[in-house]
Amino acid sequence: MKHPLDREGIDNAWCAGCGNFGILKLLKEVLTELNMDPKNTVIVSGIGQAAKTPYYIDTHMFCGLHGRALPISTALKASNPALHVIAEGGDGDMYGEGGNHFMHTIRRNPDIVHIVHNNMVYGLTKGQASPTSQKGFQTPVQVNGVTNEPFNPISVALALKAGFASRVNIGNYAHAKRVLMEAFLHKGYALVDVFQACVVFNKVNTPKWFKDNTYELESSHDSSNLSSAMQKALENDPMPLGIFYQAESATFEEHLRGDEKRALFSLSHDLNKMKELFELY
Amino acid sequence: MKEIKVPFQATVSKPPVSLPKYKEPEHHDTHSISILIGGAAGTGIKTLENILSDAFKRSGYFVFSTKEYMSRVRGGSNTTLLRISDSPIQAPCWNTDLFIALDADALSHVDERLTDETIVLADEKVEHEQIHITSMPMLESAKKAGSLRYANAYVSGVLFGIFGLAPAILLESISALFNEQNLQENEAAILDGIMYGKNLESHHLPTLPEALANLTDPMHLMDGSSAAGFGFLAGGCNMITAYPMSPSTGILNFMASMSKHFNLLVEQSEDEIASLNMVLGGWFGGARAMTSTSGGGFALMGESISLSGMSETPAVIYLAQRPGPATGLPTRSEQGDLNLAIHSGHGYFGRIVLAPGDLQECIDYGYLAFELADRYQMPIIYLSDQYLADSIGMLHSVDFSDYAQRRYVQTTDASYDRYKLNDGAISPRGVPGLGDGIVVATSDEHDEHGQITESYHMREKMVDKRQKKITLTVSEAYTPKVLGQGSIALIGWGSSKGAIGEALKELDDPRLFQLHFAWVHPLNPNHLEILKQTETNIVIENNATGQFADILKGHDINIDHRILQANGFSFFADLLKEQLSKIIKELR
Numbered sequence: 004m005k006h007p008l009d010r011e012g013i014d015n016a017w018c019a020g021c022g023n024f025g026i027l028k029l030l031k032e033v034l035t036e037l038n039m040d041p042k043n044t045v046i047v048s049g050i051g052q053a054a055k056t057p058y059y060i061d062t063h064m065f066c067g068l069h070g071r072a073l074p075i076s077t078a079l080k081a082s083n084p085a086l087h088v089i090a091e092g093g094d095g096d097m098y099g100e101g102g103n104h105f106m107h108t109i110r111r112n113p114d115i116v117h118i119v120h121n122n123m124v125y126g127l128t129k130g131q132a133s134p135t136s137q138k139g140f141q142t143p144v145q146v147n148g149v150t151n152e153p154f155n156p157i158s159v160a161l162a163l164k165a166g167f168a169s170r171v172n173i174g175n176y177a178h179a180k181r182v183l184m185e186a187f188l189h190k191g192y193a194l195v196d197v198f199q200a201c202v203v204f205n206k207v208n209t210p211k212w213f214k215d216n217t218y219e220l221e222s223s224h225d226s227s228n229l230s231s232a233m234q235k236a237l238e239n240d241p242m243p244l245g246i247f248y249q250a251e252s253a254t255f256e257e258h259l260r261g262d263e264k265r266a267l268f269s270l271s272h273d274l275n276k277m278k279e280l281f282e283l284y
Numbered sequence: 285m286k287e288i289k290v291p292f293q294a295t296v297s298k299p300p301v302s303l304p305k306y307k308e309p310e311h312h313d314t315h316s317i318s319i320l321i322g323g324a325a326g327t328g329i330k331t332l333e334n335i336l337s338d339a340f341k342r343s344g345y346f347v348f349s350t351k352e353y354m355s356r357v358r359g360g361s362n363t364t365l366l367r368i369s370d371s372p373i374q375a376p377c378w379n380t381d382l383f384i385a386l387d388a389d390a391l392s393h394v395d396e397r398l399t400d401e402t403i404v405l406a407d408e409k410v411e412h413e414q415i416h417i418t419s420m421p422m423l424e425s426a427k428k429a430g431s432l433r434y435a436n437a438y439v440s441g442v443l444f445g446i447f448g449l450a451p452a453i454l455l456e457s458i459s460a461l462f463n464e465q466n467l468q469e470n471e472a473a474i475l476d477g478i479m480y481g482k483n484l485e486s487h488h489l490p491t492l493p494e495a496l497a498n499l500t501d502p503m504h505l506m507d508g509s510s511a512a513g514f515g516f517l518a519g520g521c522n523m524i525t526a527y528p529m530s531p532s533t534g535i536l537n538f539m540a541s542m543s544k545h546f547n548l549l550v551e552q553s554e555d556e557i558a559s560l561n562m563v564l565g566g567w568f569g570g571a572r573a574m575t576s577t578s579g580g581g582f583a584l585m586g587e588s589i590s591l592s593g594m595s596e597t598p599a600v601i602y603l604a605q606r607p608g609p610a611t612g613l614p615t616r617s618e619q620g621d622l623n624l625a626i627h628s629g630h631g632y633f634g635r636i637v638l639a640p641g642d643l644q645e646c647i648d649y650g651y652l653a654f655e656l657a658d659r660y661q662m663p664i665i666y667l668s669d670q671y672l673a674d675s676i677g678m679l680h681s682v683d684f685s686d687y688a689q690r691r692y693v694q695t696t697d698a699s700y701d702r703y704k705l706n707d708g709a710i711s712p713r714g715v716p717g718l719g720d721g722i723v724v725a726t727s728d729e730h731d732e733h734g735q736i737t738e739s740y741h742m743r744e745k746m747v748d749k750r751q752k753k754i755t756l757t758v759s760e761a762y763t764p765k766v767l768g769q770g771s772i773a774l775i776g777w778g779s780s781k782g783a784i785g786e787a788l789k790e791l792d793d794p795r796l797f798q799l800h801f802a803w804v805h806p807l808n809p810n811h812l813e814i815l816k817q818t819e820t821n822i823v824i825e826n827n828a829t830g831q832f833a834d835i836l837k838g839h840d841i842n843i844d845h846r847i848l849q850a851n852g853f854s855f856f857a858d859l860l861k862e863q864l865s866k867i868i869k870e871l872r
Contacts, residue, residue, distance in 0.1 A: 013735065045716050047565070050727065058735055063716040065568050065725040067561065068591050074558040075565030078525065079716075081549055082569030086716055104561075107554035259549045267522050268570025268693050268715055270547050271291045274684040277517055280545060281682055284504040 006031050008041060010061040017052060022199025022210075025173040026120060027059055030089075033183050034062075044087040047076045049101065052127050053093035053120035070100025073108040073117070080113045081256040083266035087187075088115040095125050098134040098154050105156075109163040112192045113255040118183075119156065119194070122201040123208045130204035140207060156196050157236040157247055161229065167193035168232065169246045172217050174198070174210045182246055190251050198244075220245035288718060290570075294690035296710045300760045301655055303648045304686035308767060314789075315493035316369035319443070320380040320397065322390030326358040329386065331461075332436045333364045337676055339440060339457040340368050341505050343449050344495035348373045350675040352853065355530070355614040361393035370493035374642045374677050374782030378856040381490040382446075384439055391415055403488050405442065418486065425476040430466070434473035441474035445481020447492045504679055508672040508779075509534030511643040511679070512602065515650015516574060517542060518687045521600070523549040523573035525562035530614045531670035532576040532604035556581035560588040564597045568725050570693055570715035572654050574600035579608050579621045586628045589663050593633025593750070595725040596703070596711070598657035598664070605669040607852055616852035617671035619778055619826040625665045626805045626835075632747070634660065634754040637805035639667040641781025643679040645802050646672070651687045652762075658692045660757055661713055667804070669826070671854035672779035696721025701732040705745055709752035754806065761808040768797035771819040772868070777801040777832050783855035784824055790861045793868060795819075804832065807839060815841045820871060822847065822864070826854060 008031045017023050034044065044062040048054035050069035057064035063086075067075050076090040090097075097105055097119045108117070123140070125131040131144045134154035141148045160168040167189040171179035179197065186193035198213045220243045225231055232248035319336070323329045329351075337347045346369045354360035365376050380397050385406040395415060398404065408419040420442055426435040437458060444454050451474060458470045513535055516524075524539045526532070540550045549571070553559040559575040566573030577585065582603050592599040603625060607618035625637045636656050640649040649666060657664045696714035700721025704711040711732075714723045724734030729746060731737045767785065772795045776784045781800050788798050799814065801807075815821055815836070821844050823833035828850040833843045845867050849855060 010735075016736075041722075042720060043717055045569075055736070061722060063723045064734070065565065065595075067564070067595070067725070067727050068587055071557065071561040071588065071591075074525075074553065074561035075568070078523065078551075078562035078565035078571070078573065079569040081551075082523065082566045082571035082573075083715075083717055086569065103554050104558055107558065111551075259551070260547075263547065266288060266570055266715075266717060267547065267549075267566075267572070268290055268691070268718065269288045270522065271689065272517060272520060272522070272546050274518075276545055277514065277684045278682070280542070281504065281514055281684075282502075284506045284510065 006035070008034060008061050010059055013059055015059060016055055018203050020202040021052070022122060022173050022201070023053055023056065023120060025176065026118070026197055026199060027056055029173065029176065029180055029183060030056070030118070031060055033180060033187060037184065037187055039087050039187070043085060044089070045079060046089045046091055047072045047079065048090070049092040049096040050127070051093040051096045053091065054096055056091050070096055071104065072096070073101060073104040076115045077108055077111055077113045077255060080115055081259055083268070084114070084256045084260070084264045085266065088113070089118060090115055091118040092120070093126070094119060094121045094123065094133045094135045098156055102134070106159070106163060109160055109165045109192055111255040112166055112252060114191055115193070116186050117192065117194045119196050120199050121156070121196050122199050122205055124201050124205040126201050126204055137208070155236065156194065158233060160194050161233045161236050161248055164229065165194055165248065166191035166250055166252060167246070168236070168248045169194060170196040170198070170242070170244050172198040172213045172244055174213055175217070175219070175244060178219055178244060185246060189249060191254050216241045217244050219243070220247070290691050290693050290695070290718070292689040292691045294692060295712070296659055296692060296708065298690070300659070301688045301690065303652065303762070304683070306644060306680070308765070314369055314371040314373070316367050316373060317381045317490045317492060318377050318379065319366040319368070319382045319384065320363055320394060321366065321384045321386065322361060322363045322394050323386030324359050324389065325353065325356055325362055327386050328433065328436045329362055329364055332439060333366065333676070334461055335436060335440045335457055336366055336443065337505055338461065339444070339454045341503065341678065342453045342457060345369060345493070346372050346503070346678055347505065348375070348675070348677045350376045350671060350854070353615050361389045363390070363394055368492060370496060372678065373786070375786045375857040376783070376854065377858045379858055385410060386435070388412070401488055403486060403490070418484065420480055426473055429473035429476065430469040434469055437470040437473035438477040441477020442481040444474070445478035446484055446489060448482070451475065451478050502681060504681065505676060506643065506679070507534065507674055507676045508643060508646050508668060509674070510538050511646035512640070512650045512666070512668060512673070513538035513542065514682070515647035516600070516654065517546065518647065518651040518684050519654025520572045520689065521574055521654060522547055523563070523566040523571040524575065525551045525553050525559045525566070525573065526576045527553050527556050527559055527581055529578045529581045531606055531673050532578045532602060534673050535576045535602055535604070556584040557588060560585040560599065560601065563599050564588065564592060564595070564725070567598045568715070570718070572658070574602060576602040576604070578604050578606050579624065580611070582621065582624065582628065587630070589635070590629035590631050590633065591727050592663040593629060593635065594631065594727055596661040596713070597725050598661050600653045600657050600664050600666065602666045602668065604673045605667060607850065613852045615670060617669045617826065617854045618850055618852065619669060619780070620828070620850065622667070622804065622827070622831040625667055633662065633750050634757055635663045635665060635805070636660070636757055636803070637665045637667060638802060639778030639804045640672070640802050641776075641778055641800055643677050645781070647682060649802055655690060658690070660753055661710065662753060667778055669779050669854070693718065695719040696723065702734045703730060703732045703746070703749070705732055705749060709749065709756045758806045758808050761806065761811065762803040763811050765800040765802070766797065766814065767800065770795045770797040772796050772871070773799050773815055773818045773821045774864070775799045775815070775821060775823045775836070776825060777804050780824055780826060780855050783857045783860050786857035787861040787864055790857070791864060791868070801832070807835065809839055812836065812839050812841055820844045822867060824855065824860065826850065
């Protein structure tokens with residue numbers, strides 16, 4: 004069915020049955036229901052199948068290099084705080100190649116939504132392990148199975164006191180939608196790690212596997228308590244879904260710009276002030 | 285949403301901006317003296333440099349100072365060279381008229397720069413077997429004034445005593461530099477020093493040039509980093525994201541200090557890859573963003589420079605060179621990254637490489653970097669080096685309104701295509717939130733709207749589009765500076781400008797002229813025609829192979845001689861003069 008945010012004349016590069024379709028649908032629904040103006044919304048991505056999402060949704064986009072969506076998003080938001088900025092990509096893109104930026108973006112706390120498609124495998128390069136692949140997962144490269152400890156984005160984010168740390172399963176659509184809505188309403192950096200299945204290269208972590216190995220956080224979970232959030236984040240059999248932790252604090256752009264919220268392109272420097280400062284030398 | 289306006293909105297159909305016209309320093313007879321100060325890091329060598337350059341400037345002289353230092357925070361042996369002159373000077377010299385050794389190690393560190401004529405001043409406790417030392421009670425006098433830290437005031441007093449300059453001026457300088465703290469102690473040390481200097485008897489004592497009592501235009505004393513920074517501000521820079529790396533950090537510090545006065549966003553990034561991607565994110569949002577780095581950090585940026593080229597997102601990269609490979613000599617100087625600047629990044633796309641040669645050019649080309657990045661939507665690399673960034677010289681007042689302000693950002697409508705194939709080379713650049721168009725930046729090969737394409741027809745068109753931009757920058761390249769006229773060209777680029785200029789003046793040979801390139805890539809073949817009329821072409825550059833000479837050869841320019849150096853120093857005007865003089869003798 005056609006959606007107003009569909010980009011026209013596109014040739015979608017995803018495989019039939021890919022979990023990305025569900026995430027695309029979810030994002031379009033959430034943006035529409037929150038009345039976010041596509042003319043004021045930018046999706047920034049890296050490289051990979053997940054990172055192609057911006058090509059299929061009619062907002063502004065910056066599709067950059069593998070791993071580098073976060074620094075672009077951070078500076079973009081600071082240059083024009085009126086924009087809604089979304090950084091989107093896969094687990095390899097955001098946690099592997101972009102791992103350093105992941106850590107430091109959380110520390111900066113820009114007001115952006117960070118959506119990570121997590122299917123525990125590399126799709127576009129055809130089936131190698133990703134940072135989140137489970138131990139023992141066999142691939143053409145990890146021929147004896149993965150031996151590295153799987154990357155736990157939630158506990159890493161919490162160690163850095165991420166203002167919003169969440170995980171959803173796209174197979175649990177209604178729950179995922181509630182959480183993504185909350186992420187957009189949160190002021191500051193918001194991580195939404197999205198479990199999705201790769202139907203071609205991951206025959207282990209299937210939609211059924213994600214369903215059987217996850218559960219929704221109890222309503223009694225106190226998302227304002229960092230240590231109980233960390234405790235939940237470390238659970239992995241099964242893995243909890245939901246908002247682990249939420250706490251608002253001043254954003255990167257607020258620290259940098261104070262109350263000045265105008266787009267930098269609308270401002271210019273005072274040349275007399277420049278001369279005055281020069282004369283001091 | 286209310287309508288947002290872009291100030292100074294312009295289109296690329298306007299001809300390129302002209303740089304403000306100013307007079308090149310005149311090459312008349314000059315008299316200068318050189319004072320070398322040596323000591324360990326952390327012993328106040330920098331303070332002494334600040335006191336003396338300010339005090340000599342106040343006394344009516346042109347001052348130039350440059351330093352060479354080791355990559356450590358304390359200890360070691362460093363020097364600062366101070367040249368005092370009656371005309372503008374922007375180059376170091378090797379030979380030393382007066383050497384002040386703050387400790388014993390300094391003597392062995394610089395012994396090759398001392399001649400029989402050099403006056404060597406050191407504390408009375410310092411001894412040396414070969415070098416004749418004029419002893420002064422430096423530490424004793426400082427202690428008498430209250431503490432060893434007044435040694436700097438004492439030494440500057442000695443110099444003022446030797447040259448018979450007004451003590452009041454020195455006191456003014458010290459009072460300004462230390463915010464009027466410990467004035468009494470400093471004054472005591474100064475007067476003690478002056479008394480000693482006045483009574484010093486030696487037939488070698490150098491004499492000062494005549495002071496320029498009535499400098500009509502006030503002069504300003506600053507280093508190359510600050511001058512570049514003022515240029516970037518004049519170009520409208522409002523964002524800098526960088527990872528600290530010697531010798532580029534000066535610019536980051538400068539811009540951070542300026543963020544107190546301007547809408548200027550400063551962020552220290554986690555690595556250089558983040559730096560440049562932030563710059564691209566900034567420009568995409570409508571900021572005028574830059575990063576600063578040295579060779580190693582620049583190498584990390586390679587892939588993102590390529591992204592700037594492909595996505596046609598402007599970027600300004602300040603690259604202060606130091607000798608490599610790898611960590612190399614972190615605090616020393618070289619012009620070794622020219623090829624890296626020109627060729628970094630995979631794939632074929634346009635870029636411009638600028639290399640200012642003196643303080644005025646640091647400002648001009650800093651401004652120009654932003655103008656060009658915006659105009660051509662490509663990466664602009666601004667090459668400096670440790671020598672240029674750290675050296676302090678003097679320049680005239682700058683009227684910042686002389687730098688034409690233009691902003692090429694366009695308001696878009698609903699039919700907007702970011703990569704529109706129009707008749708010209710440049711597609712108008714929109715930004716998100718300004719107009720009704722959808723604005724994109726794409727790393728993959730794309731169609732006019734920015735969608736991924738693998739159509740070979742579209743690929744051919746986009747390759748052609750990027751080529752047209754290169755052709756445009758070649759045709760709009762700024763001309764090299766021709767200083768003097770003759771049949772023997774002394775060719776240089778970037779920071780060698782001052783040393784070549786001074787050597788040229790000292791050689792005083794009517795056959796010689798200087799051709800200085802501050803726009804080093806891409807070259808316009810028409811600008812090189814002058815080198816086909818000459819009898820001899822001598823290229824002078826501070827790297828091991830002659831990277832720029834090779835580029836000129838690629839343009840069918842005959843290169844007769846290369847004067848090269850890659851020892852960590854910049855060129856010394858007097859040594860360069862000797863090298864040139866040997867070559868020229870052979871030409872007779």
